[in-house]
Amino acid sequence: MNSESQARQLGEYRLKQLIAETPLYNTWLAEQISVSRTVLVDELKADQADKTDSFLADVRVKASVDHPLVSSVYEAVSEPGLCFYAYEMLAGVTLAERLQGHLTLSPARLAHILRRVSEAQLQHEALAQATSPLSLDAIYQDQHGVIRLNNLAIAGKRTPDHSLRDILHLGNALPPLVPQGQPGTTRMLTLLSWMRGEGIAAPIDWAQTRDVCMQIEHQLTDPLSTLSPTKTGSIVSRKIPIGMIALATGVILLGIGGIALKMRPPRPVEKPPLALPEPVTIPAGKHPGPDGLENSLQAFRIASHEVTIRQYGEFLEILNSLARERQNSFDLPGQPVEKTSHTPTDWPALLAAAKSKELWQNQLVTLDSPVTGVDWWDASAYAEWKKARLPTQEEWFAALALGLNAPATLPPGPWAPVTSPTSDITSHKILGMAGSVCEWTSTLAPNPANPLGESLWVIIGGSFQKPGTNALSREWTDNRSMRRPDLGFRVVFDAP
Secondary structure, three states: OOHHHHHOEEOOEEEEEEEEEOOOEEEEEEEEHHHOEEEEEEEEOHHHHHHHHHHHHHHHHHHHOOOOOEOOEEEEEEEOOEEEEEEEOOOOEEHHHHHHOOOOOOHHHHHHHHHHHHHHHHHHHHOOEEEOOOOHHHEEEOOOOOEEEOOOEEEEEOOHHHHHHHHHHHHHHOHHHOOOOOOOHHHHHHHHHHHOOOOOOOOOOHHHHHHHHHHHHHHOOOOOOOOOOOOOOOOHHHOOOHHHOOOOOOEEOOOOOOOEEOOOOOOOOOOOOOOOOOOEEEOOEEEEOOOOOEEEEOOEEEOOOOOEHHHHHHHHHHHHHOOHHHOOOOOOOOOOOOOOOOOOOOHHHHHHHHHHOOEEOOEEOOOOOEOOOOOHHHHHHHHHHOOOEOOOHHHHHHHHHOOOOOHHHOOOOOOOOOOOOOOOEOOOOOEOOOOOOEEEEEEEEOOOOOOOOOOEEEEEOOOOOOOOOOOOOEEEEOOOOOOOOOEEOOOEEEOO
16 A cells, blocks of 8 residues: 555545556545545646646536446545545456456457447437547456446547547457357457448448447347348448358358358348337427416427337346446436336236237237336336436427327327337327327326316326227326336437
8 A cells, every 4th residue: 555645535535545647647546434435536636736627627527427337426626735536436357457367258248348338438429528538448347247437528529530539449459358269259350340440331330339239149149140230320231241241150251351151041030120210309489288278398309109118128228237236326316215126017028028029918019019017217217317307298298289280189099019100190200199008297287177186197198908098188196106008108308
């Protein structure tokens, strides 16, 4: 231990050991005394006081990052002669340490890691956050397989070369971690070659990297699957030569410069998921409300469909990947203490039926069918994860009524995949408001039939299980923990 640090304390942080030094700051291993927690502290050097503003600008950007895979900033302190910030110390082994120890990762595990990295980088892109270069020593995997990343956000403007820089670096740095001769090895090496820009007409991006990683993970449980595109704009649509695609069965590599494919007659390959319709922007202004009054609303974007089984499954995967103490990261205040899971009712059976496109409770379901069996807390946690929220009943009705003279005449539709043709669609292409599943809102309101009564939580829209309901149907409940096989939700986003 550094002897100088034994007598030092910064606020409530007891310094233990100097572990890194740059021209600008020292990095300390420290203990946060109030909670007996090991943290890291970056302390601006005394002779760099003129850099205080830029140092704190970086810290503010890091503190604004809200992603479960990215390390958290705990506190920043700036006072005369002292400037530092404390942040989360990540557990586990970095990919750089694995590389130094000549420890490989299975293709499935490496695809999972790279998918998680891509998801975090996509959030930086979406928020236009500049980042310092992503290196292998910034990517951690703990003993439970949970992936976390150092917080690399910095002040400044993000430019496209930030993503290109990091994708190229990982494409060059990761191949030594890929073992030889394992299922998925060729596919993983092919992806890394694309990340290096080899054999493709245009640079690969983070969304494409994520999508191919998801395919590789899936393919390793289904060896006859191919590296087919997952959506419009995927890698294949950018004219990556089909000869570069590695198949697990029946593939023969003829050379580095070209790959010839010879396949024995395969079983039919499942088509890639269809692209889901995008959210719809509702302009600011006065809009008709569900009780006959006009409401002044700010502009917002509403999902054009209810959250699907596939989308909710991705949320559960994120929760399962988090350390136990972070699995409530998206819970809203007031959630009952006895509620410890956001898994929907009968989820294993529902998910299995959806993957196989089979019957569940006498209904044919797919992964693009609206998720059901979720309570208000589940819906709100999902929305929090998506950096969205549940709509108010006024927003929901404004979206319904936009361009519709008689919302009550909108034909109710069945509980069907949101990618299926339906007459249950508004003039602005919003699906499933008259039928499909009824939906949670964020609204507390009295029932108009009893205007002096108690304000209750509003469920809105028609239900496939309740003939006679339509887009004007509403229910009121005091039970936010209620779950039903005809109750789902959609989300809204603030307008940019």
